[in-house]
Amino acid sequence: MERLAPRKTPLVWRVATVRDVRTESATARTIVFDVPDWPGHLPGQHVDIRLTAEDGYEAQRSYSIASPPADHALELTVELIDTGEVSPYLVEELQRGDQIELRGPIGGYFTWQPADGGPLVLLAGGSGLVPLMAMLRHRDASGATVPVSLLVSARALPALLYRDELSCRARDGVEVSYTLTREAPSGWTGWNRRVDAEMLRAVGADPQRRPLVYVCGPTGFVEHVAELLVGLGHDPHAIKTERFGPSGG
Amino acid sequence: MDPTDEHEGEHLDGNGVAGILQQVFAADFTTFQRVCQSCGDRNMGGALRSYLGAGIVLRCANCGDVAMRVSPRDREIVVEMRGVWSVAITSS
Numbered sequence: 001m002e003r004l005a006p007r008k009t010p011l012v013w014r015v016a017t018v019r020d021v022r023t024e025s026a027t028a029r030t031i032v033f034d035v036p037d038w039p040g041h042l043p044g045q046h047v048d049i050r051l052t053a054e055d056g057y058e059a060q061r062s063y064s065i066a067s068p069p070a071d072h073a074l075e076l077t078v079e080l081i082d083t084g085e086v087s088p089y090l091v092e093e094l095q096r097g098d099q100i101e102l103r104g105p106i107g108g109y110f111t112w113q114p115a116d117g118g119p120l121v122l123l124a125g126g127s128g129l130v131p132l133m134a135m136l137r138h139r140d141a142s143g144a145t146v147p148v149s150l151l152v153s154a155r156a157l158p159a160l161l162y163r164d165e166l167s168c169r170a171r172d173g174v175e176v177s178y179t180l181t182r183e184a185p186s187g188w189t190g191w192n193r194r195v196d197a198e199m200l201r202a203v204g205a206d207p208q209r210r211p212l213v214y215v216c217g218p219t220g221f222v223e224h225v226a227e228l229l230v231g232l233g234h235d236p237h238a239i240k241t242e243r244f245g246p247s248g249g
Numbered sequence: 250m251d252p253t254d255e256h257e258g259e260h261l262d263g264n265g266v267a268g269i270l271q272q273v274f275a276a277d278f279t280t281f282q283r284v285c286q287s288c289g290d291r292n293m294g295g296a297l298r299s300y301l302g303a304g305i306v307l308r309c310a311n312c313g314d315v316a317m318r319v320s321p322r323d324r325e326i327v328v329e330m331r332g333v334w335s336v337a338i339t340s341s
Contacts, residue, residue, distance in 0.1 A: 243261045245261050245265075
């Protein structure tokens, strides 16, 4: 199977137009953009968004791409950071037809494509699910049969992203598990604690299976999970990680 | 240790600063291979730890020694690189 390299296109700011917005949770929404001359992307890549105030002040942040490469529009799912400079605008104000500056795609390290093989173990903390979702969507869109095990960790049920879509995708070799680290509703059948070694083994992160492991989330989550994985016997270099910070948004 | 390095709190990684570094190298920095001058660890740019302050400091994920310092100024970006870096050249 051919392995695609990211296209060598100069990284330029493009003016993207909002085609649609979708609410994903109480604090997150997906923004669908039309981007002129978008060069295409690999699942796991991100874009930079730049906001410029009238006085010339600029704020720039990175957001993971949620949509698979085959989609005609570019989708970002953005989580609101109350004290952030960019996410409140993206989550609460941006409307259909609005325009915004973005550049990308960026980053070939934290990417997966079918030629990379599997099995895949995807470990998401909060909105760290977004780039992993692009991988899962691409797996399905490309007809790949690589086994996937996805573990999503979130504080509470209302914070979970893409829940309906994930329940539809959880078949044909795709397993989806959840853990809620704070409150869990009555009748909750997932885990209700921080990710631990037992949980990782249960979702197939056993080094003997030689899975490709991707971890994305806030720094604390990524460090904790990567440490557990190394403790299970994984080679640190075989674990791909992507972190985002609380000050990011 | 450079006092400007870590005062901004917890680190991120090389992925988050890939946009600005792509301006510098005109290539995808996250896939550059680096061998650390201190511990010999071989890793990719995306796996390095990043600390944001007045500039960007990237550190080895294994031993924490400085891998790169990036200082944006008015009309230039000053880059100091340490260790052995290799960049794949692909025909376009």
